[in-house]
Amino acid sequence: xxxxxxxxxxxxxxxxxxxxxVGSAQFSTKVLTTYAAPExxxxxxxxxxxxxxxxxxxxxxxxxxxxxxxxxxxxxxRGAKTALITTQGFRDVIEMRTESRFEQYDLNLTLPEPLxxxxxxxxxxxxxxxxxxxxxxxxxxxxxxxxxxxxxxxFESIAVGFLHSYLNDSHxxxxxxxxxxxxxDTMVSISSEVSPQMREYExxxxxxxxxxxxxxxxxxxxxxxxxxxxxxAACPVFLMHSGxxxxxxxxxxxxxxxxxxxxxxxxxxxxxxxxxxxxLDKVVSFDMGGxxxxxxLIKDQTPKTARVFEVARTYRFKKGSGMPISIPVIDMVEIGxxxxxxxxxxxxxxxxxxxxSAGSEPGPACYGRGGQRPAVTDADLALGKLDPENxxxxxxxxxxxxxxxxxxxxxxxxxxxxxxxxxxxxxxxxENMANAARVHAVENGEDLAxxxxxxxxxxxxxxxxxxxxxxxxxxxxxxxxxxxxxxIGFLRAPFSFEATRSVYMRMSQxxxxxxxxxxAEMTExxxxxxxxxAPDQPIHAQTRVYMRYAGQGWEIPVRLSADQAKxxxxxxxxxxFEQAYEGLFGRTVAGMEPEITVxxxxxxxxxxxxxxxxxxxxxxxxxxxxxRALFDPAIGAYVTAQIYARDSLVPGACxxxxxxxxxxxxxxVVPSSRRARAQPDGTIDISEETR
Numbered sequence: 001x002x003x004x005x006x007x008x009x010x011x012x013x014x015x016x017x018x019x020x021x022v023g024s025a026q027f028s029t030k031v032l033t034t035y036a037a038p039e040x041x042x043x044x045x046x047x048x049x050x051x052x053x054x055x056x057x058x059x060x061x062x063x064x065x066x067x068x069x070x071x072x073x074x075x076x077x078r079g080a081k082t083a084l085i086t087t088q089g090f091r092d093v094i095e096m097r098t099e100s101r102f103e104q105y106d107l108n109l110t111l112p113e114p115l116x117x118x119x120x121x122x123x124x125x126x127x128x129x130x131x132x133x134x135x136x137x138x139x140x141x142x143x144x145x146x147x148x149x150x151x152x153x154x155f156e157s158i159a160v161g162f163l164h165s166y167l168n169d170s171h172x173x174x175x176x177x178x179x180x181x182x183x184x185d186t187m188v189s190i191s192s193e194v195s196p197q198m199r200e201y202e203x204x205x206x207x208x209x210x211x212x213x214x215x216x217x218x219x220x221x222x223x224x225x226x227x228x229x230x231x232x233a234a235c236p237v238f239l240m241h242s243g244x245x246x247x248x249x250x251x252x253x254x255x256x257x258x259x260x261x262x263x264x265x266x267x268x269x270x271x272x273x274x275x276x277x278x279x280l281d282k283v284v285s286f287d288m289g290g291x292x293x294x295x296x297l298i299k300d301q302t303p304k305t306a307r308v309f310e311v312a313r314t315y316r317f318k319k320g321s322g323m324p325i326s327i328p329v330i331d332m333v334e335i336g337x338x339x340x341x342x343x344x345x346x347x348x349x350x351x352x353x354x355x356x357s358a359g360s361e362p363g364p365a366c367y368g369r370g371g372q373r374p375a376v377t378d379a380d381l382a383l384g385k386l387d388p389e390n391x392x393x394x395x396x397x398x399x400x401x402x403x404x405x406x407x408x409x410x411x412x413x414x415x416x417x418x419x420x421x422x423x424x425x426x427x428x429x430x431e432n433m434a435n436a437a438r439v440h441a442v443e444n445g446e447d448l449a450x451x452x453x454x455x456x457x458x459x460x461x462x463x464x465x466x467x468x469x470x471x472x473x474x475x476x477x478x479x480x481x482x483x484x485x486x487x488i489g490f491l492r493a494p495f496s497f498e499a500t501r502s503v504y505m506r507m508s509q510x511x512x513x514x515x516x517x518x519x520a521e522m523t524e525x526x527x528x529x530x531x532x533x534a535p536d537q538p539i540h541a542q543t544r545v546y547m548r549y550a551g552q553g554w555e556i557p558v559r560l561s562a563d564q565a566k567x568x569x570x571x572x573x574x575x576x577f578e579q580a581y582e583g584l585f586g587r588t589v590a591g592m593e594p595e596i597t598v599x600x601x602x603x604x605x606x607x608x609x610x611x612x613x614x615x616x617x618x619x620x621x622x623x624x625x626x627x628r629a630l631f632d633p634a635i636g637a638y639v640t641a642q643i644y645a646r647d648s649l650v651p652g653a654c655x656x657x658x659x660x661x662x663x664x665x666x667x668x669v670v671p672s673s674r675r676a677r678a679q680p681d682g683t684i685d686i687s688e689e690t691r
Contacts, residue, residue: 033359088123267296307328476686558577
């Protein structure tokens, strides 16, 4: 049988990664992202990998795509002219937020502006109660009058969010029906479909975000499909969603807010796949690209998930300072620390890095594309981590002189030379990432010293060794294809869709029959969604409930087995909740009653199970292909590092630090405190040096 040919594409802020899989063989490339027309970089990358593989685009049977376009549109406010229609009295919910202060003592607190100005938010007289029963019926005449009044304003997209519509969506559907009749070319997003969950601020904001980016994303996705077909790849195109699964292009166009974290989600799936191959139950994935760094905890070979995350934070690390998006998402911490992150000196004469990024246009100073300010890549080049003649396989020559000039300008304010400035930039960005990882671990009740790090992304292998030193992580794995890890992750992800419902239920009022009916309905909905993408594949349903003690403000996830979901029992739910609560917080709370707020059913096709890595052969001495001066931040001085070609490292080959292991898409820095060994699957296994 002919090998299946699949293409994975990840559009990042600096590079677009393309991976072609022909049977078990992989071919990959990195091309600079083309902001004006992102599909240009995809076509260019596809043609490169097809040429390398000796196949034509016509041979591709499936394309899986992840993109940061949705995130960027929200951050840069480049969405459509959008309106919100909501319940009378709730017009300002998205501006009032939750009234919490993420910086309690900052008198000049800067909150993110709502996506829509007040004059684009409209209300109707209607009301559902907390049980979903109509308190104030919605008049069709009132809806028609409102829609007619906003016709002259020329809205491209309309969001509809009513109070308690997650329990009864009849009023939202009536508004959509009237808009379709009066404004057939205007796109509509209703909260009962986009995010059918409690908490009005998060639900309304998510629906507005979906409506805001829907015209842009729908246009892009349809344009991409046409360009791919014209280039010969007239195959099905699927999208990676934020929860770590794959959905159809049509579903992605309808619910583009689910794509906001699609690229990073692919990286987490990639790391989980490597964890399964090595039988690791505690893994921290480290994904560092050109614009951002992402850190995710993976337990029992499954990435941690959440129901809410934030985009466009006004304060870099401050939870609560961004726009909340209430959708199923892989839980990770993301910071503006990538190869293109720009360094500057602040008012306190401290070096700061990011979150502003040089991206691919103009890029870091060393790219020679007009960038004048120093970026992390400039520091890496100055410190000897990169070969200026072989960056990105030699396709992007780097200018060391431009980096030195930019770094010298940065250091002039602090009376530093270029090397010291580069050292400062590298240490600041590494400490930023280490601190973010520590905070994320503590918030989840974990100790990173017990974890193995898996590093991927173009810049991660350059920094992961130093990060492990800072975090006291003893083992680091850099898989084969690490430079394009997220794109490979797309090819490992299952088709999936998660259905959610907010149905409040205390354990003393537990209704087993109602629960059975609810979960059966949600399972049918989620399964039908997946069957539309993968009609011939078996589908499995995973059920979670979100529980808390009565009176608490937030919930924790509790996973149910198939039998527990089919035969729900209040005592079992309580026991599972207390086990999860004690595991997270160290104790339970006596005398308080648990309650359920959200129900979730995730339907998924079979997750790809990799073959376990083979036995490691005896140690072999690796052969160096050269040497280079490399700055060692642990001692604050240059050392002589041996250089090794990754392709030449046979299984069992050992490399003692300091060393550089080079390949086309990235470079692995092995610190002086570590030693590396090549695994049978091509993974570089880096551990503490024992002397």
